Amino acid sequence: MLAINNVTKQFGTVKALNGVTFDVPDGQITGLIGQNGAGKSTTFHSILNFLNYEGEITWDGQPITENDFDNIGYLPEERSLMAKLTVEQQIVYLARLKNKPAKIIRPQIDEWMTKFAVKGQKTDKIKSLSKGNQQKVQLICTLIHQPKLIILDEPFSGLDPVNADLLKRAILEARRQGAAIIFSSHDMANVESICDRLVMLKTGNVVLNGALGEVRESFGRSELYVTTDWQEGQLAELSHVTNVTHLRDHRYLLHLDDPAAGRDIFDRLTGGHYIEEFSQQPPTLDEIFRLKAVTNHE
Amino acid sequence: MNKTWIVALETYLRQVKSWSFVMLVVSPFLLLAVSLGVGYFSGSSNTNSQRIAVISDQPQLRAAFIKDNQADVSRDVTTVAAAKKRVANDKLAGYLKLSADSRRVTGRYYSQNSISSSMETSVKGFLNKTQQTLNLQNAKLKTTQLKALSQQPVFKQHIHKTSGSSDIAKIASFWILVFVIYMVLLTYSSITAQEIASEKGTKIMEIIFSSTKASKYFIGKITGVMMVILTQILIYLVGGAAFYLGLNQIDTFRKLFDQYRYLIQPVIGNLLNVNLLYLFLGVIIYTIVSAFSGALVAKAEDAPKAAQPAIYLGMTAFFLTFPFQSNPTGLIVKVLSYIPFFSSYFMPLRVIYHQASPLEISLSLLILILTIGLLAWYISRIYEGLILQTDDSSFWKRLKRGLTYQN
Numbered sequence: 001m002l003a004i005n006n007v008t009k010q011f012g013t014v015k016a017l018n019g020v021t022f023d024v025p026d027g028q029i030t031g032l033i034g035q036n037g038a039g040k041s042t043t044f045h046s047i048l049n050f051l052n053y054e055g056e057i058t059w060d061g062q063p064i065t066e067n068d069f070d071n072i073g074y075l076p077e078e079r080s081l082m083a084k085l086t087v088e089q090q091i092v093y094l095a096r097l098k099n100k101p102a103k104i105i106r107p108q109i110d111e112w113m114t115k116f117a118v119k120g121q122k123t124d125k126i127k128s129l130s131k132g133n134q135q136k137v138q139l140i141c142t143l144i145h146q147p148k149l150i151i152l153d154e155p156f157s158g159l160d161p162v163n164a165d166l167l168k169r170a171i172l173e174a175r176r177q178g179a180a181i182i183f184s185s186h187d188m189a190n191v192e193s194i195c196d197r198l199v200m201l202k203t204g205n206v207v208l209n210g211a212l213g214e215v216r217e218s219f220g221r222s223e224l225y226v227t228t229d230w231q232e233g234q235l236a237e238l239s240h241v242t243n244v245t246h247l248r249d250h251r252y253l254l255h256l257d258d259p260a261a262g263r264d265i266f267d268r269l270t271g272g273h274y275i276e277e278f279s280q281q282p283p284t285l286d287e288i289f290r291l292k293a294v295t296n297h298e
Numbered sequence: 299m300n301k302t303w304i305v306a307l308e309t310y311l312r313q314v315k316s317w318s319f320v321m322l323v324v325s326p327f328l329l330l331a332v333s334l335g336v337g338y339f340s341g342s343s344n345t346n347s348q349r350i351a352v353i354s355d356q357p358q359l360r361a362a363f364i365k366d367n368q369a370d371v372s373r374d375v376t377t378v379a380a381a382k383k384r385v386a387n388d389k390l391a392g393y394l395k396l397s398a399d400s401r402r403v404t405g406r407y408y409s410q411n412s413i414s415s416s417m418e419t420s421v422k423g424f425l426n427k428t429q430q431t432l433n434l435q436n437a438k439l440k441t442t443q444l445k446a447l448s449q450q451p452v453f454k455q456h457i458h459k460t461s462g463s464s465d466i467a468k469i470a471s472f473w474i475l476v477f478v479i480y481m482v483l484l485t486y487s488s489i490t491a492q493e494i495a496s497e498k499g500t501k502i503m504e505i506i507f508s509s510t511k512a513s514k515y516f517i518g519k520i521t522g523v524m525m526v527i528l529t530q531i532l533i534y535l536v537g538g539a540a541f542y543l544g545l546n547q548i549d550t551f552r553k554l555f556d557q558y559r560y561l562i563q564p565v566i567g568n569l570l571n572v573n574l575l576y577l578f579l580g581v582i583i584y585t586i587v588s589a590f591s592g593a594l595v596a597k598a599e600d601a602p603k604a605a606q607p608a609i610y611l612g613m614t615a616f617f618l619t620f621p622f623q624s625n626p627t628g629l630i631v632k633v634l635s636y637i638p639f640f641s642s643y644f645m646p647l648r649v650i651y652h653q654a655s656p657l658e659i660s661l662s663l664l665i666l667i668l669t670i671g672l673l674a675w676y677i678s679r680i681y682e683g684l685i686l687q688t689d690d691s692s693f694w695k696r697l698k699r700g701l702t703y704q705n
Binding site for chain 1: 301304305308312316500501502504505506507508509510511682686
């Protein structure tokens with residue numbers, strides 16, 4: 001397990017991280033979210049020892065040293081490979097730096113290229129590949145040595161939905177193999193679809209930390225999806241309804257300031273009769289993100 | 299395999315497989331081959347037009363002249379008609395008609411131009427010698443009289459050599475060496491600085507530093523470049539030797555080498571001694587500084603500028619040698635021959651002129667090697683801090699941040 005304990009990092013007068021504390025358990029996927037400049041990349045750089053910091057970061061209870069590098073797979077935010085190498089040379093070179101012998105890695109390259117649907121040959125020069133395919137090769141470089149700790153900085157950026165699904169599948173497979181995975185993303189749908197845990201940073205402070213379901217539930221079931229013949233204006237007049245969004249046809253999303261008001265609203269809408277849809281849920285991750293990013297909601 | 303070696307091997311293989319390296323290594327040989335080829339062919343095409351034919355009714359007389367002037371005579375021309383035709387076609391410089399009766403030897407030279415001074419000397423020399431022999435025969439002298447007349451005066455040169463060919467060899471050795479150091483240094487400084495600067499602009503370094511320590515990577519990189527330099531020097535040595543031995547098989551070049559052996563041998567001797575080590579170490583120390591300045595650029599687009607500090611330093615040392623090319627005993631030369639960055643130019647100057655003792659050379663080498671070691675160690679420690687800065691702050695800010703980096 002990766003444990004980040006009270007980590008603070010200051011750049012001049014700017015505190016990029018302020019007492020950041022959270023865990024990344026083995027066999028789980030942790031999503032690290034936050035606005036630009038919240039401290040996500042600084043957190044990753046601290047884990048990788050690129051920066052000096054106050055506090056403690058441990059892997060299985062020990063400070064991270066060069067010996068642990070072989071078990072880490074890291075994908076930086078901006079993509080970059082050595083343009084003049086072939087796909088095979090690039091993968092083998094980076095794997096050898098992870099202490100994986102070429103004779104073990106070489107036979108796996110075709111399989112990984114198929115898994116990520118890379119269009120091109122392993123003998124092709126990196127610079128001859130499209131940007132998307134270069135990104136896939138970089139993902140292969142990150143994962144092929146089967147790391148126990150996987151750090152992915154914005155892995156979905158630039159990927160179309162089909163390729164994003166391929167990446168999700170690879171991340172889920174790594175989780176099944178017991179890897180501790182942490183990734184940052186601005187796409188809350190991707191975070192929501194595969195994450196077990198969620199950490200949100202705001203100006204270097206942890207503002208959310210926990211299992212994804214628990215985090216969402218902690219905001220209460222303040223969202224109500226209904227399909228009804230009632231008009232938008234009538235719905236807005238219901239008590240404890242703060243906002244009404246017309247989704248489509250007779251379907252509406254009602255925001256409640258008190259989740260307990262759901263039962264009264266159900267009684268009023270149905271009047272003891274059939275209703276097509278009545279679903280009370282916690283806010284989506286996207287809404288939680290907007291809420292936490294704008295306010296200091298606890 | 300050790301990660302430093304993995305980086306070194308990757309750097310080495312990538313560079314030696316590149317076209318720029320192949321061109322770098324092959325171009326001097328090509329240049330040499332082309333210039334020697336041009337010289338050879340123009341030389342051989344000129345030879346016939348500079349030769350003369352010798353025509354004579356007396357075969358012994360003709361044979362005697364040819365024996366003394368083999369290189370200057372076209373033997374296959376034996377008639378006046380053939381000689382005239384060749385002269386008209388500019389295949390011969392002219393022809394010499396030789397005749398002799400019992401009292402006089404006669405030589406008549408026919409040409410479109412006047413005879414060359416060297417040929418004139420040869421012809422006159424031959425005619426004088428033959429006439430002398432004829433005169434002695436006609437005088438019917440006794441053996442003792444003949445002996446007395448054949449007495450020659452004595453002329454001997456007694457030269458105390460303080461200059462001459464040995465000085466030319468030293469000056470030639472010096473210029474060849476400083477130019478080779480300067481060119482190799484310029485090339486590798488530029489390659490190294492640009493490579494590191496272009497890496498800095500990318501995130502590949504973050505991936506690499508998540509696999510190995512920056513210090514190991516830096517040392518691996520420098521080791522790889524060292525191996526490339528060694529390969530180039532080895533190719534030059536082996537190729538140069540092969541070129542020399544190959545050309546020795548060709549008559550024209552063998553004569554040329556024989557003619558200039560007094561110059562060639564000491565020059566080769568001056569290049570293949572401790573000076574070769576100075577060349578190698580000099581390039582290494584400048585390469586390390588280039589790597590450092592390459593790591594200081596703000597972004598990949600600045601890569602071409604990255605080598606400038608090392609190149610300017612190299613140029614300063616290079617031009618500083620000019621006033622001292624024949625003054626190896628000056629105080630400034632002595633001082634600079636111990637100072638790294640300058641010693642690679644100045645100590646070889648002293649070595650060429652035999653003005654440095656083995657102790658002085660050892661001390662200078664020790665200082666140079668220690669400086670290389672210390673520089674490599676220090677830069678490897680701050681390398682991560684230098685290379686991971688990608689902001690567009692000023693050069694001095696980046697330098698300060700790099701120098702104060704601790705991890």
